[in-house]
Amino acid sequence: DARVTQTPRHKVTEMGQEVTMRCQPILGHNTVFWYRQTMMQGLELLAYFRNRAPLDDSGMPKDRFSAEMPDATLATLKIQPSEPRDSAVYFCASASLIRGPTDTQYFGPGTRLTVL
């Protein structure tokens, strides 16, 4: 049963600390997304990659957030320095057009980040 995995599932840190979230997309999926969910803003896209190249990161605060795909099996989202307003659930999702017309985007379980 293929699924998107995310680590850690929960993270509590202090303001100013660096936070790294990891995502393993479904094997064979070539598009990876990072979404953030907060009470105020709801679900919003931060960035996404296709074939490891960034396509759109306009939703991401550039001064403190960075997203990368070191290889096809790993996507990372880093916040440095973290701030309390970054507290949210961060979802990773992956997708592919190659797997057939009925395949859609699959979401990971999320990383719940709390910045004190």
Added chain:
Amino acid sequence: GEDVEQSLFLSVREGDSSVINCTYTDSSSTYLYWYKQEPGAGLQLLTYIFSNMDMKQDQRLTVLLNKKDKHLSLRIADTQTGDSAIYFCAESLDRDDKIIFGKGTRLHILP
């Protein structure tokens, strides 16, 4: 720009039908989705519909699409306590494109 609107709350008696409505602005959206999120949990894809369809039924779920009015609805027949959750309407240009989500409708089940 892209926008998805839905009402924030809906209360329904157990056993009745729930209808959650949504409007979207991007007429070029090809995929329209309904996701379910239970408290503290991730996003579960309930169903989706292609923009060239006007209805899709899957067991207790019925999705209706009015493309002219850019209106999407989700009907849950025989609503049960396990249906209590937040339901997100969403759209994308293609299935490997970014998804634009509504703010979610919180469905509350009355005994």
